[in-house]
Amino acid sequence: MSSSAYGPLSVDDLSFHYGKDGVELFGGLTYTFPRGSLTAVTGPSGRGKSTLLYVLGLLLSPSVGTVSLGDHVLSTQPDAIRSAIRASTIGFVFQDASLDPRRSVLDNVCEPAVYAGLSTDGTRQRAHELVDTLAPGIDVRRRPGQISGGQSQRIAIARALINRPAVVLADEPTGNLDAANTESVLLVLQAAAQRGTTVVIATHDPSVSEAADEILTLT
Amino acid sequence: MNDQQRISTRRLHVGRLVIEASRSSKARPVAGIVVLVLTSAMCFLSIATVGRSLAAERDVGSELEGAGARELVVANSGAWDILGPDVIALVGSMEGVERAVGVGAPIDVSNSAIDHGERAPAWALSGDVADVIEIVEGRAPLAGEAVVSVNAQHRLGFVVPVGAVVTRETNGDIPVVGSYRARAPFEDLDGIVVFEPSQEARQLRVVLSDITSASAVQEAVLDLVDPSASSDVSVTSPVTIAQLHENIIGTLGRYGAGLLAMVLGMGALLVAAVVTADTAMSSAEWGRRRALGASRGQLVMLAALRVMIGAVAGAVVGVGIAVAVARSGRWDVDWLFTSAVAVLTVNVAVVATLPPAIRAAWRDPVSVLRTP
Numbered sequence: 322m323s324s325s326a327y328g329p330l331s332v333d334d335l336s337f338h339y340g341k342d343g344v345e346l347f348g349g350l351t352y353t354f355p356r357g358s359l360t361a362v363t364g365p366s367g368r369g370k371s372t373l374l375y376v377l378g379l380l381l382s383p384s385v386g387t388v389s390l391g392d393h394v395l396s397t398q399p400d401a402i403r404s405a406i407r408a409s410t411i412g413f414v415f416q417d418a419s420l421d422p423r424r425s426v427l428d429n430v431c432e433p434a435v436y437a438g439l440s441t442d443g444t445r446q447r448a449h450e451l452v453d454t455l456a457p458g459i460d461v462r463r464r465p466g467q468i469s470g471g472q473s474q475r476i477a478i479a480r481a482l483i484n485r486p487a488v489v490l491a492d493e494p495t496g497n498l499d500a501a502n503t504e505s506v507l508l509v510l511q512a513a514a515q516r517g518t519t520v521v522i523a524t525h526d527p528s529v530s531e532a533a534d535e536i537l538t539l540t
Numbered sequence: 541m542n543d544q545q546r547i548s549t550r551r552l553h554v555g556r557l558v559i560e561a562s563r564s565s566k567a568r569p570v571a572g573i574v575v576l577v578l579t580s581a582m583c584f585l586s587i588a589t590v591g592r593s594l595a596a597e598r599d600v601g602s603e604l605e606g607a608g609a610r611e612l613v614v615a616n617s618g619a620w621d622i623l624g625p626d627v628i629a630l631v632g633s634m635e636g637v638e639r640a641v642g643v644g645a646p647i648d649v650s651n652s653a654i655d656h657g658e659r660a661p662a663w664a665l666s667g668d669v670a671d672v673i674e675i676v677e678g679r680a681p682l683a684g685e686a687v688v689s690v691n692a693q694h695r696l697g698f699v700v701p702v703g704a705v706v707t708r709e710t711n712g713d714i715p716v717v718g719s720y721r722a723r724a725p726f727e728d729l730d731g732i733v734v735f736e737p738s739q740e741a742r743q744l745r746v747v748l749s750d751i752t753s754a755s756a757v758q759e760a761v762l763d764l765v766d767p768s769a770s771s772d773v774s775v776t777s778p779v780t781i782a783q784l785h786e787n788i789i790g791t792l793g794r795y796g797a798g799l800l801a802m803v804l805g806m807g808a809l810l811v812a813a814v815v816t817a818d819t820a821m822s823s824a825e826w827g828r829r830r831a832l833g834a835s836r837g838q839l840v841m842l843a844a845l846r847v848m849i850g851a852v853a854g855a856v857v858g859v860g861i862a863v864a865v866a867r868s869g870r871w872d873v874d875w876l877f878t879s880a881v882a883v884l885t886v887n888v889a890v891v892a893t894l895p896p897a898i899r900a901a902w903r904d905p906v907s908v909l910r911t912p
Contacts, residue, residue, distance in 0.1 A: 375906050380831060401835050408833025415909060419828045423567035435560045436833035438553040480832070492909075 327410070327487035328391020330354045330377065330519050335386035337369065337376055346372055349386065352537060354488075354521055359514040361530045362523045364539035370523035373539065374490045377521060378411050379403040390487060408436040412481025412518075414491035418473040420465035420480075426452065427461035430480045437484045444483065451479040455509050471502030478509050482518070489513060491522045495529055507532045557838060561845035571818040575811055575850030576857065579889050582807035583858025584865075586881045590800045591862070592871050597792035604785040608725040610638070610748040610778055612758055614765055616741075618772025622765055623741040628667050631746055631761055636753040641667035641726075642741025649686075649705040649732050651696045652713050660692040662705065662714075662732035664739050671747075672726045673733060677701050678718020681735040687718045692731045705732055754782035804884065808892035811851075815843060815893045819900035826900055827908035836901040843897035844890050851889035855882040 331353040338345045346369035354360050362370045375381045377388055379395055388396040395406055412433070420429045427448055434444035452461055456468075456475040465473050474494055481489050491510065495503040507529060514520045514534070522529055530536055565572040603609070616623050623642055632640035644664030650657040665672060669680055673687065678701050681687050686705060693701050701719035706712070714734055722729050725747065744765065748757050758777055765773070819826065829839060859882050866873045 371910060372906075375909075378831065380906050380909075401837065404830070404833055404835035404838075407831070411833075413831045415828075415831075419824070419831075419909070421564075421567070421825065421828070424563070428563060428567075432560075432829075433832040435553070435556045436829070436835070436838060438556060441556065441559070484833075 327356070329356045330488050331389050332377070333387050333389065335376065335383050335388070337372060337381065337384050345384070347539070354519050355535065356519050357514055357517045358534040359511055359520040359522065359532065360535040360537055361533035362521060362537045362539065363525070363530055368539040370539060371492050374492050374521065374523050377488070378413060378490050379407050404436070408433060409484055410487045412484065412486040412489040414474070414477050414481045414489065414494045416493035416496040418465070418477040420473055420476060422465050425462050425464060426459060426468065426476055429465065429476060430483055433480060433484050439484065448479065448483060451482055452476065455479045471498055471505060474498060474502070474506050475509055478506065482513060486518065488519045488521065491520065493524055494522060495524065495526050503528055557841055558845055561842050562849060565846045565849050568822070571814055572846060572850040574814050575847050575889060576854040578807055578810050578814070579851040579854025579885050580858035580861065582803055582885045582888070583855050583882055584862045585803045586800055586885065587859070587862035587878055588865065589803065590796045591874060591877055591881070593792060593796040593799065594874065594877055595871055597789060597796065600788050600792070601785065604781060604788070605751050606724070609781045610751050610754070611725045612746040612748065612754070612761060612778055613776040614744040614761065615774045616772060620772070621740045622773065623744045625666050625738055627765060628741065628744060630764060631744065632667060634757065634760055636749050636757040637746055638749045639671040639747040641665060641672050641745055643729070643743040643745055644736065644739060645742045647707055647709055649707050649714070651698060652704040652706040654697050657697050658695050660696050660731040662686065662707070662734055663729055664734050664736040666737050666739055666741055669733070669735055671723070672729065673720035673722055676719045676721050681717055681733070683735055683737050684714070685717050686714045686732050686734040687720045688716050688732050689730045690719050690721055693719050748778065751778065751782045751785050754778045804888045807885070808888050811847065811889045811892040812896055815847060816896040819843065819896055823900070823903065823908045826903065827905035830905035831909055839901040840894065840897045843900070844893045847893040848886060848890050851886040855885050858882070858885070
């Protein structure tokens with residue numbers, strides 16, 4: 322099933338605070354992330370850009386409000402279901418790539434398929450295709466320590482796309498990259514959005530905001 | 541399939557998780573190697589200590605359960621006839637009785653063909669002769685006939701076990717029709733056995749089927765024989781041996797079980813400590829796996845499978861070492877016990893994994909995913 326088969330990702334009356342005495346974030350945010358678009362979430366530090374991604378990624382539960390995909394409210398589901406949704410429907414990209422340094426590039430890209438229960442052969446074939454497209458020339462048998470930071474981030478994006486997710490959530494994906502690598506990573510994420518994936522990027526980087534279709538500023 | 545169907549379907553792909561556990565163990569081998577060493581030590585120590593204790597228990601048990609230890613003897617030295625053929629037949633048919641025979645008082649006999657030949661003891665026997673002796677040559681005796689033991693045959697001067705013996709008391713001949721070897725516990729009947737099925741016995745010798753039923757069978761036999769009728773009746777009882785048997789088996793069993801529990805318990809604690817340390821050092825990995833879609837259950841299963849891989853290898857190594865040491869001549873290998881220990885060790889290691897793995901799986905993944 323392609324990612325375009327899903328409805329848009331949206332939040333309704335969303336608030337979140339860490340613990341009982343934590344600062345309330347988002348202040349009842351209602352927002353729809355258009356399907357097939359790249360949205361940059363910006364704002365000053367401490368306004369909850371990364372937290373919003375973790376709430377959208379169902380790793381955190383909203384204090385108030387809901388996260389939905391199409392007509393389906395996801396955030397109220399039990400943890401096991403939210404994990405299953407995350408495995409099949411959501412891809413994560415982290416600032417530091419978070420690849421397993423002891424595993425090969427191929428194993429890293431294939432990892433989410435384990436949790437989604439996809440077939441090994443099909444997954445490995447798709448991983449090869451993704452690496453060839455997003456990071457051409459990389460030997461998939463190499464370890465992450467043997468490739469550059471930009472290549473690592475593109476491998477992390479390949480990992481996020483391996484299960485054909487409806488949503489890709491990227492937390493400062495260009496934060497550790499130079500301008501050239503930032504541009505190449507943005508091109509990869511834009512291409513994913515053009516294929517129907519909803520891409521949400523938490524960023525401080527103005528070049529990311531310039532490349533985005535939508536900008537959500539948390540104040 | 542619509543969105544809801546797809547996103548709400550959690551399929552548990554154990555095969556994929558096993559492959560993932562195997563690959564991640566290979567990539568991060570230290571914890572697996574430590575688990576392997578621990579479980580091999582658990583296996584070896586269990587087999588080397590408890591296994592040997594079990595073998596000792598079995599040896600002592602078989603000694604105490606031998607036919608000699610299971611023998612109840614009721615001897616009548618008085619004038620009352622209380623051990624007649626009917627009593628012997630009834631005792632022989634009792635539950636818990638393997639064999640019951642009546643044995644008369646010994647008399648001296650000699651070869652009737654040799655004047656002043658060497659003498660040997662002879663016993664009249666009632667009951668089933670086959671319960672007492674095994675015919676080596678010739679045939680089983682009929683009523684009034686005798687057979688001679690292999691040792692006594694030469695002593696009495698029989699070239700072949702055929703002829704007759706004469707008793708000093710009666711001066712009458714008793715035909716000899718074969719030779720025998722006495723069955724345990726009747727090795728003391730080494731001489732001549734005369735089959736006298738209708739004669740009153742002086743001794744009732746009962747071999748019990750099972751030492752543990754000694755007390756009950758003895759009670760039933762004595763009820764039937766009624767020794768209180770005569771002060772000349774004595775009883776040699778296996779009940780004390782049965783009690784000793786029970787005590788020794790109980791003590792050795794408790795010792796073995798305690799030792800096994802201690803070895804496996806210590807091993808379980810160490811495995812749990814290894815998993816705790818491993819999950820603490822891999823918190824970023826666990827957070828990443830959660831973000832990529834692993835459920836808590838899958839993480840726990842992954843940790844358990846990783847330990848299981850190391851534990852299975854450890855059990856194989858431990859059993860291998862134990863068997864090698866055993867084969868070097870120290871003790872016999874009990875394969876059933878050895879297999880049970882191997883399976884138990886793997887299970888204990890996997891169960892010991894669960895508390896630290898569950899604790900780690902419930903840790904907040906966001907705290908380790910955040911980049912400062």
